[in-house]
Amino acid sequence: MTRDPRETNLAVSATNRAAIYEEHGGPEVIQIKDLATPKKEDLQPGEALVRTLFTGVCHSDLHALNGDWPFPTKLPLVGGHEGAGVVVALGPGADEWVKIGDRVGIKWVANTCFKCDYCLDGHDASCAEYKPSGYAVDGTFQQYTRHAARYLTRIPDGISLEASSSILCAGVTIYRAIKEANLRAGQWIVIPGSGGGLGHLGVQYARYAGYRVIGIDTGEEKRKLSLDLGCEAFVDFKTSSNVAEEIKAVTGGLGAHAAAVAAASAKAYELALTYIRPRGTLVIVGMPVATLPLDIFMTVALAHRIVGSAVGSRRDANEALDIAAQGKVRVVYQLKGLSDLPDVFRDMSEGKITGRVVLDLDK
Ligand SMILES: [Zn+2]
Ligand SMILES: [Zn+2]
Known part of the structure; x- marks a missing residue:
């Protein structure tokens, strides 16, 4: 280093x-x-x-x-x-x-x-x-x-100061959000914005924890980055005719166990509720000033969990930096x-x- x-x-x-x-x-x-x-x-x-x-x-x-x-x-x-x-x-x-x-x-x-x-x-x-x-x-x-x-x-020895800076907010925040989904190894998580600041780190922290990851973003550059960093599938939200159907197809028909959404647009949160499976968790981690229209009947029928996650603790920061310093997360x-x-x-x-x-x- x-x-x-x-x-x-x-x-x-x-x-x-x-x-x-x-x-x-x-x-x-x-x-x-x-x-x-x-x-x-x-x-x-x-x-x-x-x-x-x-x-x-x-x-x-x-x-x-x-x-x-x-x-x-x-x-x-x-x-x-x-x-x-x-x-x-x-x-x-x-x-x-x-x-x-x-x-x-x-x-x-x-x-x-x-x-x-x-x-x-x-x-x-x-x-x-x-x-x-x-x-x-x-x-x-x-x-x-x-x-x-x-x-x-x-900041641990194994990481440069310049790379560590992105872990201190983006990394910690998405690391904690993924924890809030309470998944087990082998379960599916969708990371919208998988080619962006939080998302590209989220893909890698989720892989580190043993989860299967689907990225959503748009454009060739972000598709390539998402797949390189460990997404098993990628959905381009601009060219896909039906994002939810694509995700359900990849996950054997039921949808993902969780989504950690850091998007700046309110639409991404609404969309997530259409592709998480029954008893799935939507973790809200972006902060657009917007409202999420919620179908109360379907939320109960599908037993969805919707949780907010704000940054992380001092311990989350130490863990997120440590994982990056081991070379498991590339910023x-x-x-x-x-x-x-x-x-x-x-x-x-x-x-x-x-x-x-x-x-x-x-x-
Ligand atoms: Zn920040
Ligand atoms: Zn206090």
Whole structure:
């Protein structure tokens, strides 16, 4: 595994290059600016300063930019929540959790209360006090990110920082969603968006768990990627005359045992209810602001289970990274620079991204 030479440079620069915006809007409101780097003496008890080298770009970052989710973001905001870097400074007491020079990741959940029932059970995103990175607190679209030391994720040796960044949100989120389906090895799971950021990782985590996977996506590039990563069958939703019938044919007539749907379009969720089998599970993990029309009679008759799944716990993150570090999950990403962020959001809005985009924060 190749190390980035910057990982061992623990000097702290006075300037902190960041992508920041003062109001919601499209990609044009983003400003790339040099901010002042927080000083060691400014760090709060339990806080660490991370030299963020890489960050992924997630669909949630686009919602934070547009301001179209029901919960307001802080403003001005530095977005981003898939950051990977090294610890370069510690506030009082933070050394209980991490040391200078540790390779660490920053996730969507920036901090929780650590003591409520949800926190104790590892349902971090259900904690009433949880704060999201790049939303309620400044995130990883910057070279230096302050963060609660106890909520940083250790990045194992077997994975590069740039590849690990995509695991920290996309990987963890789909890994947990697949767990929520409660499948046994040999059962069928459908992953819509199998050529996309969450989906391509989901295909591999599902294969790792021994499930049989059907991908749904569109276009030759995403079909090839889905099959290469372990899908036994692929359905192109744009050219298929009947997605549900194709899935039922592949699964011996009954349909899949589960679907983990991360799509941005509401239609994908409705469609999933037509191809999961009786007693099958629909795991909802994407977050379009939309409603799902539900046939109550058929939901009971087919004994369908419909569950929401929000990101994952600290333990899920450790497991998802560990599996990737063993070489069992390949992260497909394009490496770009922070200055490309507005264009990345444009491509994302148009559904043009295969795999994930990772930004080098120095470029
Ligand atoms: Zn995310
Ligand atoms: Zn809590």
